[in-house]
Amino acid sequence: MSLPSGPRLLLLGLAMVAAGISGGSATFRAGRATLPRAELLKTIKLRIYGSSTADFAEYLLESQADGLLKDPRFNANKPTVLYYHGYTEHGDKESVQTVMSAFIRQAKFNVVFVDWSKVAAEFYVIPLLLVPEVAKLVAKQLDAWHAGRQLAIDSLYLVGHSLGGQAAGLTGKNLRNGKVPRVTALDPALPGFNVKSLTTNHIAPSDAHFVDVIHTDGGNYGVQYATGDADFYPNGGRRLQPGCTPNARALSDEDFCSHWRSWRFFAESLDPELPPYVGVECASYDDFAAGKCEDNKKAIMGFNTPVSTRGSFYLETSDSRPFSKAELGLRSSRAPRRMVARKMIPRRRFFWFL
Numbered sequence: 001m002s003l004p005s006g007p008r009l010l011l012l013g014l015a016m017v018a019a020g021i022s023g024g025s026a027t028f029r030a031g032r033a034t035l036p037r038a039e040l041l042k043t044i045k046l047r048i049y050g051s052s053t054a055d056f057a058e059y060l061l062e063s064q065a066d067g068l069l070k071d072p073r074f075n076a077n078k079p080t081v082l083y084y085h086g087y088t089e090h091g092d093k094e095s096v097q098t099v100m101s102a103f104i105r106q107a108k109f110n111v112v113f114v115d116w117s118k119v120a121a122e123f124y125v126i127p128l129l130l131v132p133e134v135a136k137l138v139a140k141q142l143d144a145w146h147a148g149r150q151l152a153i154d155s156l157y158l159v160g161h162s163l164g165g166q167a168a169g170l171t172g173k174n175l176r177n178g179k180v181p182r183v184t185a186l187d188p189a190l191p192g193f194n195v196k197s198l199t200t201n202h203i204a205p206s207d208a209h210f211v212d213v214i215h216t217d218g219g220n221y222g223v224q225y226a227t228g229d230a231d232f233y234p235n236g237g238r239r240l241q242p243g244c245t246p247n248a249r250a251l252s253d254e255d256f257c258s259h260w261r262s263w264r265f266f267a268e269s270l271d272p273e274l275p276p277y278v279g280v281e282c283a284s285y286d287d288f289a290a291g292k293c294e295d296n297k298k299a300i301m302g303f304n305t306p307v308s309t310r311g312s313f314y315l316e317t318s319d320s321r322p323f324s325k326a327e328l329g330l331r332s333s334r335a336p337r338r339m340v341a342r343k344m345i346p347r348r349r350f351f352w353f354l
Contacts, residue, residue: 040126041133043118047091048073049111053100058115065141068112069150079155080110082138082171086162087127087189090117095161095263102270109157114138120163127163128192132201135170146177153178158208161186161263162221166193169203169211182307183208187215187222187262205229210307214266216241217259230309232301234265234277234317235334236285243319265323269302275326277301279313288314289332298330 044061050073059067068074081103085096091113103111116134120127145151158180160168165185172183185203193202204227205211211228215237218224224237235241239258248254268274279301282293299309315329 037130037133040119040122040130041137043116044134044137045115047113047115049100049104049113052104053097056113061137061141066150069145074110078108078110079157080112080151081157081159082112082114082168084114084158084160084164084167084171085117085120086160086164087120087124089120089161089164091115095260098267099159099161099263099270102267106270114164114167116167124191131163131167132170135167136174138167139171139174139176142171143175143177153180156180158183159186159266160184160188162259163189165189165213166203169207172207172211173204180208182210182212184266184303185211185213185228186266187217187259188213188227190219190221190223193223203227210309212305212309214262214301216261216265221256221259222262226312230299230305231312232277232279232299232305233285233312233314234261234279234301234329236289236314238285242317261317261323264321265317266302268322268324269300269304274322275324276304277315277317277324278327278330279315280330281311282314283312285314289334291331294330 042060042062045058046061046065046068047056047058048068048071049056055073057068057071057073059065059071069076083096083099083103085091085093089095091097096113100111100113103109114134116127119130119134142151142153142156146153153175158168158171160166160183165188168183169185169188172180183203188203202223203211203213210230212230212232213226213228214232214234215222215224216234217239218233218237220239240246241258241261244257244261245254248257265277269277277300279299280288280293281296281299282288287293293314297311299305299311299313301313301315314332316325316332316334317323317329318325
C-alpha cells in the first residue's frame with residue numbers, strides 16, 4: 001500500500017521516538033545497542049579509488065586521513081572529488097558504485113568516497129543530528145590539509161545525495177580556509193531540513209562559489225524549494241518520476257525510485273558519450289508544461305553545468321536509460337501537476353517538525 005507524503009514522514013518521526021534520543025545526551029540508544037556519539041564518529045572513513053570501484057584503500061578520518069595523500073592512487077596534480085552517500089547507504093550500494101564508477105571513467109579526478117555508513121545505518125534521527133558533526137570533521141581535515149599546503153581547498157569538488165547532499169553543503173559551510181569551487185546536491189534530504197528560514201542548517205548558495213541542485217522527489221524525501229545557485233527540476237522535481245512504480249510500499253526500493261533518479265541523472269551526465277540534459281529557466285512546472293518558457297534561457301544539468309548558471313530550470317526525461325532527451329526535453333509531453341502539488345502540502349504540514 002502506498003502512503004502519502006505525511007505518513008511517509010510520520011514513519012521517520014516514529015523512528016525518532018524509537019531511537020530514544022535525549023537532547024543533551026552524548027549517547028544514542030538505537031534498538032538494544034548503546035552507541036556513544038564519539039564512537040560513531042570515529043568510524044568515518046575516506047575511501048580513495050584507483051582504476052575501478054574494486055581498487056580502493058580506506059583511511060579512518062580521525063586517525064589515518066593523512067595516509068590518503070600518500071596513497072599511490074592519489075595524484076597531487078589532479079583535482080579531488082568527495083562523494084557523500086545518503087541515509088542507510090554504504091560503499092557497496094548501487095548509488096555509490098554508479099557515481100564513483102562514472103567519475104573513475106573520466107580519469108580527471110582523485111575520486112574519494114566519504115564513508116559515514118555506520119552513522120547513516122542508525123534510526124534516521126541519529127544521522128540527522130550527526131550530519132553537522134560529520135561535516136565539521138571533514139571540513140576540519142580539509143582545512144588542515146590546505147593549511148599544510150597538502151591539498152588546496154580550491155581543488156575540491158563536493159557531491160552528495162540526500163542526507164549526503166546536506167552533508168556536502170555543511171562541509172563547505174564549515175570550511176575556515178576558503179570556499180570550495182562547487183558543491184552539487186542530488187535531491188538533498190527534506191526531513192529535518194524543510195524550514196526555509198534555517199539557512200545555517202541546510203545546503204545554501206553560500207556553501208561554495210557555486211552550488212547546483214537536482215530535485216527529483218521534492219516534498220517527499222527531497223526538498224522542493226530552490227536551495228542553490230542553480231536548481232534543476234526534471235519532470236517537475238517531484239514523484240512520480242517517469243518509469244517509477246506507483247503505489248509502492250513506503251520505504252521500499254520502489255518508493256525511493258524518484259529520490260534515486262537524481263544520482264542516476266547525475267551519473268549519466270558524467271558520460272561524454274550520452275546526450276546532455278538541457279533545462280529551460282521557468283517560474284514553475286505548470287508554466288513549463290504549458291509551454292510558456294520555451295524562449296527563456298537554457299542550461300545544462302549535471303556535471304557540465306556552467307558555474308555561472310543562476311536560476312530554476314525545468315526539463316523532461318525519458319523513463320529508462322539513457323534518461324536524457326537532450327533538447328527534446330525542453331518541451332513537456334505531460335499535463336501540469338498543479339493539483340498534485342496542492343494536495344501534498346496540507347498533508348505534510350501536520351509533520352512540520354520533520
